[in-house]
Amino acid sequence: MSAPAVEITGLVKRYGSTTAVDGLDLRMARGRLLALLGPNGAGKTTTVEICEGFRKPDSGSVRVLGLDPVRESAALRPKIGVMPQGGGAYPGVRAEEMLRLVAACAANPLDPAWLLDILGLGTARRTPFKRLSGGQQQRLSLACALIGRPELVFLDEPTAGMDPQARRLVWDLLGALRADGVSVLLTTHLMEEAEALADDVVIIDGGKIIAEGSPSDLTAEGTDGQLRFKARSRLNTDLLAAALPEGYLVRESAPGAYRVEGRVDPQVVSTVTAWCAQQGVLAEELHVGKRDLEEVFLELTGRELRT
Missing domain, CATH: 3.30.70.1560 (Alpha-L RNA-binding motif)
Structure with missing residues (x-):
């Protein structure tokens, strides 16, 4: 438990002649909610996918919960939850079936029926994923990320497509996760969301960190x-x-x-x-x-x- 939730040193990732991440250093303490912000193409998704173990860095050091996400992926994956922006569920599978499938891969999962109710999906449990609204698909993806009781959750645009009521529900849930000691790293284009939820904000552009600090520190500077x-x-x-x-x-x-x-x-x-x-x-x-x-x-x- 002494290791940070995420520790990145000198991370570099290139795609051909394009450098997506350029010597990035980042440290995220446990039990914190960190918002990773940046314009399109800034390197956010690449950085997160490397932390999740889905991509290999070209150089640099990455440790997630003290583990190498590539070489020690088998030990790391039970400890993390991942919510991709694209949903990630099979189009024809029903909501509860999808969540129970993910729960079956966890050693000590949450109760799927309870989690569906908490996220306002109780009445949609038998609805195929492709027939869910965009906001409902996002909430089901969030449920899949949380069902295994992770120590660290990666959330990519977690409230995209949600109406205000659903967004507030998710905000409350993320606040409860943080209170329980779960570490949360999210990317979002909603500045209001980052300002309301984050303990720490990191802004990257061109694959480099250009600002970091608490929301209050960043908004008070130079005013x-x-x-x-x-x-x-x-x-x-x-x-x-x-x-x-x-x-x-x-x-x-x-x-x-x-x-x-x-x-x-x-x-x-x-x-x-x-x-x-x-x-x-x-x-x-x-x-x-x-x-x-x-x-x-x-x-x-x-x-x-x-x-």
């Missing part, structure tokens, strides 16, 4: 002298800047999301809210010295669309 608020999109930021003392900058960082840069005091806050009232809009979600994780992500990785 002195900033006021943020939300309102109707496409307000005239030049007019707002003119209403403020000289030297203040105002910009719309995303549609409907505004940033005022300069020394923030009560008078500045009053000026901003009064100006918005003059425009007939309400300034909402005012924050002083606080970014959200999505803005941090975009500042670090750029705003251009990745192919």
Whole structure:
């Protein structure tokens, strides 16, 4: 139990002339929930698949629960759960049949019927996988990852395609897993999800780590002298800047999301809210010295669309 959940040193993986992972170092303590973030093609999936033992690294050291995921895969696999983004179930198999098949491979599985009920799939237990909704397929894949009571769970986009109720249910379940000491490594494109769930966040791009820390550390860094608020999109930021003392900058960082840069005091806050009232809009979600994780992500990785 003294070994970290995941420990990666100098990991390199290439596909022909493309370097997917470029000297990556990562350490994940046990009992933590780590969110691995990055744009498409950043190296997230390759890194996770190497940790799961599905791919071999070209160089570097990878230890999962103290074991080499390739050479010691037989010892590691009973200790981990894997939820791939693509579902992973046979199209024609019924939900409960699939879960019981996976449970039969575990030494001490959870009760399949109980787990189906917990994940809101009790009424769909006899439904073939291909007839489940996208969110139901995701929940069944999550059940398959958890049925064997793993010490460490790898989740790839665990709430993709889920409605808000199902997403909150999964969030609660992941919180319960962490409270029970289970380590969770998830990839997600939902910054709200990472900010709400993660103990630690690692952002990678170009196969390298470009930022890491707790969500609060990442969102607080470099925010002195900033006021943020939300309102109707496409307000005239030049007019707002003119209403403020000289030297203040105002910009719309995303549609409907505004940033005022300069020394923030009560008078500045009053000026901003009064100006918005003059425009007939309400300034909402005012924050002083606080970014959200999505803005941090975009500042670090750029705003251009990745192919």
